[in-house]
Amino acid sequence: MTLLNIFFIIIGVALVIWGADRLTEGAAELARGLHVQEIVIGLTILAAGTSAPELFVSLVSALKGTPDLAVGNVIGSNIFNAMLIVGCSAVVAPMAISHSTVSKDIPFALIASMLMFLLCFDDMDSPHLWGNEISRSDGLILLVVFGVFMIYTFNKARKDGQIKDEDELDEEEEKKPQDNKATWKNVMWIVIGLACLIFGSNLFVDAASYVAYRFGVRQSVVGLTIVAGGTSLPELATSVVAARKGQSALAIGNAIGSNVFNILLILGMTAVICPMRIMGINIIDLSMMIISMGLLWIFAYTKYTVSRREGFLLIAGFLAYMAWLFYLL
Numbered sequence: 001m002t003l004l005n006i007f008f009i010i011i012g013v014a015l016v017i018w019g020a021d022r023l024t025e026g027a028a029e030l031a032r033g034l035h036v037q038e039i040v041i042g043l044t045i046l047a048a049g050t051s052a053p054e055l056f057v058s059l060v061s062a063l064k065g066t067p068d069l070a071v072g073n074v075i076g077s078n079i080f081n082a083m084l085i086v087g088c089s090a091v092v093a094p095m096a097i098s099h100s101t102v103s104k105d106i107p108f109a110l111i112a113s114m115l116m117f118l119l120c121f122d123d124m125d126s127p128h129l130w131g132n133e134i135s136r137s138d139g140l141i142l143l144v145v146f147g148v149f150m151i152y153t154f155n156k157a158r159k160d161g162q163i164k165d166e167d168e169l170d171e172e173e174e175k176k177p178q179d180n181k182a183t184w185k186n187v188m189w190i191v192i193g194l195a196c197l198i199f200g201s202n203l204f205v206d207a208a209s210y211v212a213y214r215f216g217v218r219q220s221v222v223g224l225t226i227v228a229g230g231t232s233l234p235e236l237a238t239s240v241v242a243a244r245k246g247q248s249a250l251a252i253g254n255a256i257g258s259n260v261f262n263i264l265l266i267l268g269m270t271a272v273i274c275p276m277r278i279m280g281i282n283i284i285d286l287s288m289m290i291i292s293m294g295l296l297w298i299f300a301y302t303k304y305t306v307s308r309r310e311g312f313l314l315i316a317g318f319l320a321y322m323a324w325l326f327y328l329l
Contacts, residue, residue, distance in 0.1 A: 002214050005207040012204025013230040016053045019196025021234070023052060026189030029182065051261040053231035056201040058270045061223070066209055067276035071134070072223020073231060074262045075281065075289050078113065079224075080232040081255040081262075082292035083318035088236065089243035089251045090311025096248045097300040100156075101256070106300060108149060109256045110293045112263045115145065117286045120278065132278050139271025146264035204230070220280030221325050232258075252306070259293070288321055 054077050061069035089095060119138040204227070212222045235258050242251040270276065295317065299310040306314075 002211065005210045005214075008203050008207035009211065009226065009230075012200045012202075012207060013233070015196045015200025016056065016204060016231065017234055019052075019193045019200055021193070022189045023193030023197065026186045026193060029186045029189075051258055051266060052197055053201075053234065054258075054262050055266045055269070056197045057204060057227060057231050058266050059273065060198075060201040060205050061227075062270050062274040062276050064205055064209070066205065066219050067134075067278065068218070068220040068280040069205060069208065069223040069227055070270055070276055071267070071278060071281050072220045072285070073227045074116075074267050075285050076224035076228025077232045077262050078259045078289050079292045079318065079321065080228050081235055081258050082289075082296045083314045083321075085232070085236050085239045085255050086252065086296055086306060087311045087314030087318065089239045089248075089255075090306040091308050091315070092240055093243045093246065093248070094308055094311075095243060095252055095306040097252060097304045097306065098249060099304065101249070101252060102297070102300050102304060104156075105253070105256050106293065106297045108152075109259045110290070110297060112145065112149075112260050113290045113293050115142070116263050116267065117290060120281075120286060134267065134271045134276045134278065136272050136275055139268045139273075139275075142264045142268030143272065146260075146268060149260055149264060218280040220282075220285070221328070224281075224285060224325060225322065252300075292317070 054073055058070040058073050061067065061073065086095070119134060119141065120132055208222050208227055209219065211217070212219050235254055239251040239254045242248070242254065292314075295314065296306070299306045299314070
């Protein structure tokens with residue numbers, strides 16, 4: 001029975017990742033067919049698509065009464081992104097970081113991490129998290145800040161000339177023949193991708209919960225490790241490939257953007273739909289999430305580059321945290 005559930009975990013992860021890929025690709029192609037600008041697709045559909053595994057797994061976990069899997073998934077994914085993904089990308093090829101990313105984007109992700117830290121303690125006088133609730137009001141705060149982030153991102157893109165004026169866009173679109181033949185195909189992929197996300201998330205959460213119960217492992221540890229690692233595989237693959245191709249801006253942007261989406265959108269939406277009571281997550285886990293972003297900021301600030309040596313340090317820090325989690329089992 002245990003081996004069968006481990007198999008279900010693997011199948012669930014595969015379905016979630018494949019479903020997210022199909023959903024993202026179908027939505028992006030549909031948007032292009034409707035003449036939506038590439039930058040808008042990137043800032044919305046593709047960004048949300050890479051975070052879809054975390055969203056569905058966290059939401060399903062909360063609805064099934066396993067909030068530690070949901071919260072652990074967000075915290076673990078952010079640590080995974082900032083330390084292992086950026087670390088592996090830097091080892092593959094040193095990453096050049098823009099001044100804007102160092103001065104604005106990484107600090108925003110760090111602020112989001114600190115906001116989550118504060119909201120986890122907003123109704124308690126004790127330094128222990130046990131029994132604290134991430135309420136609907138906490139979720140609304142996170143969603144409002146996410147709205148601010150999106151407005152800032154779009155305004156920044158417009159100022160940088162990445163979003164064109166409507167008149168210029170209309171002139172370009174008039175030259176392009178409209179092809180509506182692929183519309184239904186894209187809609188079909190969206191539906192199939194969404195179905196795989198829902199089914200895969202349910203399968204994954206149920207199997208992971210059983211394995212945790214069977215071996216006496218806390219659900220928070222499963223969320224911080226297996227669940228977080230599984231749902232972060234798309235970001236890992238994307239960032240490493242981007243770094244190998246010399247697209248360091250895409251690699252670092254993918255990790256930072258995913259962290260912001262995980263906290264503000266995913267945790268915010270999940271809390272609004274189903275408030276989560278924290279049972280196994282502790283202050284060290286939350287602190288590690290902030291420390292990982294702080295280290296990334298420090299490394300990026302030095303010469304605006306994350307070197308191979310710094311990449312190895314990030315990987316070592318991640319492995320040390322994983323070892324500490326399993327030591328507590």
